[in-house]
Amino acid sequence: MSLSVQLPTAKKLTKKNDPLHIIKTRSQTHCRPATIAGPMVRYSKLAFRQTCRQYDVDIVYTPMILAREFVRNGHARMADFTTCDEDSPLIVQVGVNNVPDLLKFTEMVYPYCDGIGINCGCPIREQVREGIGSALIYNGELLCDMVKAVKDKYRDSVRLETKIRIHDDVKDTVKLCDDLCEAGVDWITVHGRTRTTRSSVPVNLDAIKFIRENMKYQDVPLVANGDCFTLNDCYRISEYTKVDGVMAVRGLLCNPALFDGYDKCPWGAVELFVHYAMQFGGLPYQLLQHHLYTMLENMGLDKLLLKELMEIKNTAHLIDWLDEMFVLKRKGDPGFSKVVEMPFRDSQPKI
Template sequence: MSSLKLRPKPLTHKNDPLAIIRTRQDTHGRPVTIAGPMVRYSKLPFRQVCRKYNADIVYTPMILAREFVRNSHARTADLSTNESDTPLIVQVGVNNTTDLLRFVEMVSPFCDGIGINCGCPIKEQVREGIGSALIYNPDLLCEMVSAVKDKYGNLVRLETKIRIHDNWDDTVALCRRLCDAKVDWITIHGRTRTTRSSVPVNLEAIRYIRERISDKRVPVIANGDCFSMADFNRIVEHTGVDGVMAVRGLLENPAVFAGHTKCPWGALELFWHYTVQFGGLPFRLIQHHLHCMLENMGLEKHLHRELMKIKTTAELLDWFDANFELKRKSDAGFGIAVDIPYSTKSNCSEYGMP
């Protein structure tokens, strides 16, 4: 973590996520917008793209506490940040208080808050008591929250991202206990541990739980099925929450919170810029990000097939330059185009194009 830079302490109104959540309606005329954690994909370059398109708060991918606190290689691989990467929430997968306290001690100087993953439904994580297993172990979860808040108070912001129980009142009871443990805010994913993502998120459940959390000082964020600002407004109106977290929708279109109904070309230029500037992203991850964004934009299928056959980052950048007008930061109009700017002077034969 030698490349990481310390955050200012104490938190200020500019980087305190709790203050941002509480005041966004007054300062921006809308609830807070949050780019949630995505396994592998919420890395530094993509986080910066989301910020350019009105994401107020951004999360890292989930980091396993047991690996991070014990393995220097895991620390190097799992977390990279810089001074502009703020407000930043580091999400942690953890199943005991000791590991969590060690993790917070190591990570908190480099971020603006920490989120405990209580929603991951992956069986391997659940078997180890991580992710959504924690909503069925409220004693442990609340013990972990209390331990962090008792030690750090307002110096460390702590969130829990939970799923709902089959019995919504069980979730209400859990949220009340989390409030008593002094959690700073709660994110509710409106599906149970076994609900598939193809099933619509249960907004009625989120509304029911939100209305019954007695401590109104603790904000509630809704998560699930936010793919547009129309979805954002519908979720807020139905549930009465303090903000909305988007995850899958941002992978395809990181400009959701800026009101774009499809991914703008400028987002790809920004992603390329940050990827080259910061480095460190594996080729397959770069390729998949670009695949998701271009698919959302409606790229022609034969070009998509070519894209997925490329094997290196250098070849991929050459392919973009050959087929599109890909601007660099020093070029006029960088990062603002909406439609795909196909090149009029490309050497298409190199890539098997007509």
């Protein structure tokens, strides 16, 4: 098998890297819910995951990987999954619509991660038409068959999660959660929107709270996903719904340090991200550029300078631009990754 990895060693679950143990115990050990960086199509690559880990994130997900491509195509494996020994605890999220592909996918990736998550929430039409993503919440029998097949074969050596959306009738979601628990799922993440609810509509915390209160299997952890943009949001969501963990996605894209209490992205996160992007390589330039755009926009960089950033055509010129505009420290420099405000060069007025 060919994976794009930075020479990782095969992983064995311990209390330190077992996501189930972390989710169950964070309230006792850290007086807070487990903090989780959720999967983002294209954006949850290794450099960004490692940046988030520096800011009080307990568990990090890969982007969704399509099982049918991954198990059949070596080029897809090289492109879709890059990791390293420090990339832990790590959940690899998979888009899948049948038991054989999921079992083969699990066999190939589980030595290099700490858990596998089945995507049951993606609303993209192309995925739904193929029975992947949020289509699975309406095909509970298949979803439970996939969960049971993995857990029957691997037991506790593989942690398995399902990330679902809610139904129009939340009682249907409760039933699905109960069925998943009976099939052996280790924990469930609930995005508090239906398949057709737009992200501009507030997340339905009442639905998540109802699910938590009405599940038969109260010992199976529940994670809430949706509208977590600050640490205060994390605590508010957890307190209201009584879940065991809170997942952020869009909020972390703009501010990888939100779980560490930063209300806006600190400059240190930019330095860390640039460092990891250069260290690991393989990140398409457009993704590198867009990551920096979202972080700098969150920090309040002037729109004209953001436009200038987006007009840069390659990595070398982008790094030169950052050096010209700001004091961009490298790893090993005094104060690397510690600065909070944008450190403009003396020649550049602060906007």
